[in-house]
Every structure is written in C-alpha cells, then in structure tokens.
Amino acid sequence: MSNTDTFSIIGKPRRRVDGADKVTGRTCFADDIILPRMLHCKLLRSHVPHARIRSVDVSRAERHPGVNLVLTGRDFPNEYGILPVSQDEQPLCRDKVRFVGDPVAAVVARDEFAAEEALDLIKVEYEPLGTISDPVDALNNPAARLHDYSEEGNIHKRLSYEFGDVEESLADSAHVFEDVFFFEGNTHLPLEQHAAVGMQEADGRITLWSSTQCPHYVHRAVAKALDIPMAHIRVIASPNGGGFGGKTDPFNHEIVVVKAAQMLGRPVKCCLNREEVFYCHRGRHPVLMKFRTGVDENGALTGMHLQTLLDGGAYGSYGVASTFYTAVLQPVTYHLPRYAFDACRMFTNKPPCGPKRGHGTVQPRFGQEVQLDKIAAKLDMDPAVLRLNIVEKPGALTANYLKIGSIGLAQCINTVTERCGWKDRYGKLPEGKGMGLACSSYLTGAGNSIYWNAMPHSGVQLKLDRSGKVTVFCGATEIGQGSDDVLVATIAEILGIDPLDIRCVTGDTDLTPVDLGSYSSRVTLMMGNAAIQAAERARGMIAQAVAEKFATDTGSIAFSNGRVFEIGQPEHVLSFRKALVCAEEMHGSLGTTGSYTPPDPPGKYKGGGVGPSPAYSYTAAVVEVDVDTETGWLTVPRVYIAHDLGRAMNPVLARGQVEGSVYMGLGEALMEESAFRRLPARLSNALVHREPSMLEYKSPTSCDMPEVITDMIEHPDDNGPFGAKEAGQGPLLPVMPALANAVYDAVGVRIDEVPITAEKILQALDDKARGGAGRVGPDSFPDIEWPEPFRVPPPWEGGDGNAVNKPARKRAAKMHEMDKFKKVDAS
C-alpha cells in the first residue's frame, strides 16, 4: 500500500532529533530547573477521604525559621477544571476534602526539608463525612454527596443513546449474548514525578514551567484560578518524563507555585513525590460493563446494547468525555447495524480518574473482544475468520455517525495470524498453552477541543533567514513520543533539507502558536498537517524567488538534498542557504504560518462531538500464554502485533510507540491495579490507596517483558500528513482481551475482568473442576435510572445525523435543591 521511495526523510529510520540530548542527560525536565533565589513548595494533603474542613491553623508553620509563606484554600477563591462543565477543583481545598491526598495547605520554604517540617506543624480540624467507596456504594448512598453540581446524588453524568431499534434487532437475531465485564482502574506511572516552577518577572508577568502534556489548557486554568490575564502568563511545557495522559489536567501544584511566586517575588518550585503522583492520578476508570449483542448464524453483528458504569473518583477531570468514550468507538471496528448505549459516571472518595492511554475506550474494547471470542466458540467458528467477516469498510459512516477513512484491519488480522501460525496452533496447543486474538481501533485526535471554539487545533510558524537555518515554532509538547521529531521531519521533507538545519521550539505559550497538547493521539496528524501548510507556504515563497532568478516558472523549481534547482537544468541550482538569500531579497524577512482544524463531524446530535476524529488507527494482536494449572501462574512468551498507522513517519519511533503500548497493555492485563481498601473502624474507616508506591503498584520489569513481534501496516489516510495515523494508544487496546482469550484457549476458563491474575485463574479452574462455568467476573449490572435516550436513526435507516426526539434533560442540581431531590428520591 505504501510507497516511501518518493520521500527522503519520512518513512526512513532515523535518530530522533532530540536523541542526543536524551542520552546525554541534557534534556531539561521541570525538576531540573534551578533558578537563583528559588524556594521550594510542599503540599499538605488530607489523610481523610471525605470531610468538611472546620479549621486550618498555620500559625506554627509560619513561625518555622525556614518558611517564607503558608497558603490555604482561602487564598484561592476560584474553581478550575479541565472541562468547562466540570469546574470543580480548588488549588487548595476550602471547605471540603474529597479523597485521601486532596491538598489543603501549601508551605513555601528555603528547601524541601524545611517545607516538610513545617507541614507537620499545620493543624487541620476535619468533620468526617460518609465515604463513598465505589459506584454501587455511590448509587446506594445519594445523600453523602461529594459535589453539589452532580446530576443527582453522586451521579456525575448519565448518557443514553439509540442508533436504531436495537431491541428489535436482538429479537430477530439468531443468537443474543449477554455478558458482564469489569475492568479495574490503573494508573499511568510516568517515571518523572510531576514538577512545576513558577516565576514572577520583574514587570509582574508570570512564567510557569511544568511537566504538562497540555500547556494551553494549563494556561487557561491558571488564568482562571488566579484572575490573571492570559496575556500576562507564559506556560512552558518542559519535556515530559512520560505522560500517558497523566499530565493532561491542570494540577493544584501548578497554580500554587504561581500564586506563591507572585506573592513572594521569587521563583518557587514544587516537585511531587511518588505517593503524591498516585494521588494526582487521572488514570484509567474502573468500569463495569454489560454487553447485549445479537449475531446472525454466521457471527455477523446485528445489534448491540452496551451499558457502562464508571468509577470517576472525586472530581470531574475529563470524566464526561471518558464516559462518552466508554461507548462511542464500539461501531468503528466492526460493522454494527444498530447500536444503543447507556453510560454513567459516579463520584467516589478516591483520586480522580481521567484519561489514560486509550482514554475510556480500553475497557469496552476488552469486553467486546472477549465476548466475540465467546461468540466464536458458541458458533464453532475461528475467531479470526469471524472478525475478518465483520471488519468495517474503508470510508464508512458508522451507525453513530463517525466518518472513517482508511482501514487496514483485515491486513492486520492476516499478518498476526500468519506470523503466529494461527491456523496450525490455535485450539491445538497442549493443555496449559494457548493463544488469543483481539482487535481494536482508536482515534487520531479528538475532533473537538475540550472547550468549544472554531479556531485551529494546531498552529505552526516558520522563521527562515539568510543563514540557511529554519526555526519552527509549535505549541505541541514532547512527552517522549517524538513530537519534535515529527515536526522537524515534516518541515525537512518539504523543504528538502537536513533535520539538523532546523531548530525546533515547542510547548511555550509565549513563543509558539497554540497547539492543544499531547493527548488523544492528535499531534502527528494535527501538528503534522499544520507543519505541511507552513512549509509549503515557505516553499512557495522560496520557489518564486528562485524561479525569478532562473527566469522560469515556480512549478519547475524543486527542493532536494539541501538544494533548490530548476528541474532539467543542471546548472540552475542553488544551495538552500543561497535560495533563502534570494527569497529574503524578494520578500523581505521570511516567515509563514500553517494551521489545522479537523473536519466537521457528520453527527449533528447533542453529544455527537465526542468520537469524531480525522482518522482511525486499527490493530490486531495475538498473545501467547503459558498457564501453570497447579498454581494459576501465567506467563506470556510472545505477543504478535500489527498496527495500521497509515504511515510510519519514523519507523524507529513508531515501533517504539507500538511496543510501548503492548508493554503497558500487558501491565494492565496482568498486574497493574489502583486498588483501595478501608481501614478498620478503629482507624476511621478511611478509604486509602492500597499501594501508592512503585514497589507495591506492580508494573512489568525487563524480565517480565515477552518477545514482541511488531508489524507496522500502512494504509495511508487522506486526512493524515503523508497518510499518517496514530500509533501511541491504539496498540494498547487489543492486548488485554487477547490475553484473556489466550487463557481460555490454554485452560478453558473465562476471566471476565482485568487484571487477570494467577489467583483468579486458579479460582476459575477450581470452579470448573467442581462442575461450574469456570468463570471469574462480575455477575450483574446494577439498575440505574437512565434518561430518555437520544434517538438517532443510522445513516442506512434514513437518518441525517440528527436526533428525532428531544429528551428532557435533568439540570444539574444546586445545593439549595438538595431537599427537593431527597423528596423525589423518596417518592
């Protein structure tokens, strides 16, 4: 499908542009910033999960000789939050704490030692409130309310949609499968702990360095939280030491260091410790899911009704988007003629959940792929054949109005099954050995910003001059994925120059045009397209000047290997540097801009803005397992993965994204869980994180990592730069279900929840030995009062992308309406 012969840089394996800095320790992360007269900040975090703050006494802390400033919630009157509909966070809690780890005070001192000593001198008086431990607890205890703005009780958000009459489809189906799955929460665990440095300039303006994936969103939040004009704040995203979605929200410490720097006129740094990183969280939502899926006698899907229940933790974060994402991408992988979903996010007294790699789509992908394996077993079909038969078609418009471009999924399935010898080995391996297949699809960038606007999602500026140097400016953020490399490679390809001749300035809200940040797998596509536009405009200006010099037309001018020349005229050639001299003589100082805005989504119904993307990536994976039937112990010798990424911009980096996703998926599948426990009653019944350390929160080491056989499949998408789609999130999705399916192939038991541990396998084996179903997983999905669904007929049933009804919307309840709700609940 692909042809990289016409490119000189794109598609060629290359040392990344920031590679030398990374291997010499020169990459300057946020905590590596050391400024003259800099002070250090530490936050006092709540040790109770839910309480009213009666008083905060900071007088002793203020008297500590090393302390410069102590701040409390009263210093911060404004709320903030990543989504406009969830402005529910405070830099330091004023009235209430909502989870163990919620910050209530901050100390700024000459060093971290003094700051920590002073934290111990702060006395907080709490009035304990009822603690909500999980979504069912939250549904059953609406009175112990975390937030006043939730829909009712602790229901943060409920969604209900119908794309065609699913009940009718299920009634007419040859088989209907009903399955309940649970996906435990887990966290990003970036190696770099979050850090931020605030500085007030002499003229009063503010600079904030932070390990953030989204400097633009932090910029907005700091301005709002502290009532500072955005024009007076500069946010610089330092290169992130890993993000994975964990650094996409604005955080308490970022706002606190700015406030402290303003009040003291000195730079202030805050670097979180590992325990605090666990409390910042924003990780994978624990999700309970119920699938009711109809198929015909050949295994083709006829309809699906999906219900999801999310444990949101204590704050909104990206939660409303996460709630949509637990449902909206189901129709993108396989053709689904009719689809309905209900999704509900609950507030609980735990660290807030948010976007982790694969944001919200990972959990239902697990459920669907395991259910497909059950369907194949029931119909006595090869699971690979069943999937190949139902792969969605390129260019399709789905039942929920998502417009798909290229789809390389069939090739991905064929590739992994050929590589692993599927036909000869699947279902035929000795007891204890097995292999499982699963597939997935993922967004290449969210089609909408987190706040509504009609402006570009990514902007790129180029500065070129007589030195031959090109400087490229873009707000995108390097978090390890190689966004700087994509940016430079794109410009170098179009201008025909060496990447070393390009200086890259990124993630600085003073210097760089807005890019929304490194999330939703958007950077390569959106920044890449903006960069192409800027570079083509520069190329046009240079070509015009060179064409005039050689008395020819601009169409005859070519750029290659650092030269600009007239095609077919060997003597009409200039070095790129001399061509820039010509261009500067003709046009004056040289600069161009480029921008990218995603296409308008075809779905016009309310809520149709979550799910659209300019392009979708596709993945298939086969996981092999060895299960010890005596102990349940599970090892993974090999993973085969094929990922349709449209075009590998730099195959070295793209492969790293795919294999890093496999790694993280295996961690989730086998061991990673954000688990909580209640302390005994004599210790307050508090709900605490079971394992807020890297030792207790297990993640795979170099010894646990299996061999990964990676294939990058290139089905270029018309919307992608050089056809490229995403590679950093999608390949994570099929790993967990493929592993669960492999366990079934190995020992014939179903583990319908993640993580899949030896304990659960043993439990299922015991159950099977006693004549049970040999299954471990949730039994039921709770009754939830769903709102009237938006009814949107699919395109093939005469739909035009609008809902045909107008469901009454429950307004968010205010504090003074609490009593009214209680009456409603009682009646």
Add this chain to the structure above:
Amino acid sequence: MNRVTTLKRSTQENAHISCRVNGEPVQVSVAPCKTLLEMLREDLRLTGTKHGCELGECGACAVLVDGDPILSCLSLALDAEGCAIDTIEGMAQDGQLHPLQAAFADLGGAQCGYCTPAILLTAKALLDRQPNPGRDRIREALSGNLCRCTGYQQIFEAVEEAILRLRRTEQGTDLKSVPVGARHNP
C-alpha cells in the same frame, strides 16, 4: 501523609566531602542528611541523574560508584567520600557519544529519556565487566530500572548494537565515532 520527623534536617551543619565525579576531583559542602542523589542534583547541579521515587524502587537514580551501579537515592552523600562517581554527564568523552549512547539514540532505546541516564550507566557497568552478555543477562542486569515508554525491547536491541559497535572499535575495523548530535541513518 505519615511524616515522622525525628531530626531537624533543615538546621544541621553542612559536612565536607571530597570525591571524584566523572574523573575530576570535587569538594562539596553538603547537608549530612542528604542522599548522594540530592548532592549530585542540588549541590553539584548534575541534573542528568533522575529520580522517580526516592525509595529505591524505580532505578532512575542509578550512578556508578567505583564502577558499580548503585541507587543514589538510597545512598548517603557522606558515603561518597573518597569514591569515584560516574554520572551520565561524563559518559560522552571528548565530544563523542559512548557507543551505548549512540545506539540508544539511533534505535529507540530512549523515548522520554527519563530512565535513560540510569539505564545507560547500568548497561555500561555490565559491559565493562562482561563484554558480550546475552539477551537474558541484559534483561537481568536492567531489571532494576523501570521504563514506562519503550517496552524494553528497543533497549535490549540498543545494548546489543552497542556491543557490536564496541567490538568493532576494539578490532579497529570501521566504526567512525559519531559526534554528539550528528545525524545518523542506520
């Protein structure tokens, strides 16, 4: 949240330490409660050494002390007295990347780059002692260094490529040294 402060760390007199860092003699005045990690980063401003937990769990702070990889977050600065310490800042020599560094940069061994300095030093300690380790030995040697980006496979391949490059250098065959920052097309 359980912060038991047994001694006033903020008010202690500094200690005086003499050691060698990256081959150069260094004298440093440092708070006696500080770890080697803190001394390197805060007092010597060698911020190439990273931290991910300060509890000896992640391996990001590994440096070489007298040639052995140790976790600088679990080691007191005072214990560095008289020792030879190697940090990432000293790994490239005379403006040339060490073959491990070059291979990591070329082959995707570093993504975010945060765990990279410690992994490079740990790998160097391995190769200094055992010039031709197999994949399993490499896995084992690096098992104390967590990496959340790569999935380790490109790290293993980079170490193996560095072994080849080092051997070629020793045999005096081709390998032109790669200048820091140079473009490389494998």
